Amino acid sequence: MLIKRQHVLWLYGYAGCGKSAIAQEISEQAQGGGRLLATFFFCRGAGDRSKIGRLPNTLASQMGTSLPDTIPFIEAAVKAEPVLLQVESCFSLSARLQRLVYEPFKAVAAQTSYAEYFLSAPYLIIIDGLDECDDKEGVQEFMAATLQFFKRNPSLPLRTFIASRVEQHIHSCLAGDGGVIFRDLADHCSKEDIIEFMRAVFEAQTRSNPIIQAYVRQNGSWPNRSDSEKLVNHIGGSFIFASTLLKFIFDGSVSPGKYSTHWTAFPLRSPSIQG
Secondary structure, rough: OOOOOOEEEEEEEEOOHHHHHHHHHHHHHHHHHOOOEEEOOOOOHHHHHHHHHHHHHHHHHHHHHHOOOHHHHHHHHHOOOOOHHOOOOOHHHHHHHHHHHHHHHHHHOOOHHHHHHHHHHHHHEEEEEEHOOOOOOHHHHHHHHHHHHHHHHOOOOOEEEEEEOOOHHHHHOOOOOOOEEEHHHHHOOOHHHHHHHHHHHHHHHHHHOHHHHHHHHHOOOOOOOOHHHHHHHHOOHHHHHEEEEEEHHHHOOOOOOOOOOOOOHHOOOOOOOOO
């Protein structure tokens, strides 16, 4: 996140691969280091947390707490245009972000008294679950406004961390932009962790299932190495997907033959799509 000319990092991956856990951990570390400016964790169907219209107000409010010297600039913007705080107003989402968040931060960063402090490390805004937002056009407007602001202010000590699933309306905005760092979480999930998880599950099933025990005595390990590798590759690094697939394999509540779908028909995990 400290690359000078790249202000946005997009961490993407499929559901259950740990994006939110990473975002939360980064948030806690940044807060502990006094560098967390603001966060917004989207959640589909959770009222205001699923709506992007509240984003400028929330970021401005948290920024005022994290960096109190921004408060006079935020108040001045609101005094000049009180409707900036209204989700439905004559001001666009982009304009509200600029006046309530980005411009106040820029004004403080320009103060000579902060010069040395800002040089040590940038501030961080964390946006998690961007794909959970109900307003796709609003999401694109937010990203466009953010990227344009950083293009105009390449030296500003501010970074934005975005975590989301891969969605076309998000990818289309970020792909190819030189100011964005792409991180595919699937490339960073440990295959060894999935292998160990599977080994423990299969061993536990073997210990409790006499039929599997008899099979192992007659045929050796189960599953064999080839099938294990196929499972690991199919799972693609998601513990949630691994649990679902192994439950499918070991589900003893259904009669043999009820499932007509082989486990390999489960959709493969999303490959890297960096543009």
